[in-house]
Amino acid sequence: MSNTITIRLPEDLGRWLEGESKLTGLPKGRIVREQLELSRTRKARQPFLDLAGSLEGRPHLSRKRGFEP
Numbered sequence: 001m002s003n004t005i006t007i008r009l010p011e012d013l014g015r016w017l018e019g020e021s022k023l024t025g026l027p028k029g030r031i032v033r034e035q036l037e038l039s040r041t042r043k044a045r046q047p048f049l050d051l052a053g054s055l056e057g058r059p060h061l062s063r064k065r066g067f068e069p
Contacts, residue, residue: 017031
């Protein structure tokens with residue numbers, strides 16, 4: 001790995017990171033990398049697309065203004 005960054009964390013986030021590091025025994029840098037990777041894959045995945053095509057109904061149902069028998 002060759003990219004190094006320095007960031008300032010709010011106190012609560014710093015405490016969380018410190019606690020997570022002690023709890024898991026993982027270095028803080030690894031926790032940050034894992035969380036960044038998780039965030040990146042979640043955004044790329046777009047979970048709402050899991051529902052695409054899973055509903056059945058009349059075409060263009062969302063365009064109807066009222067209920068039709």
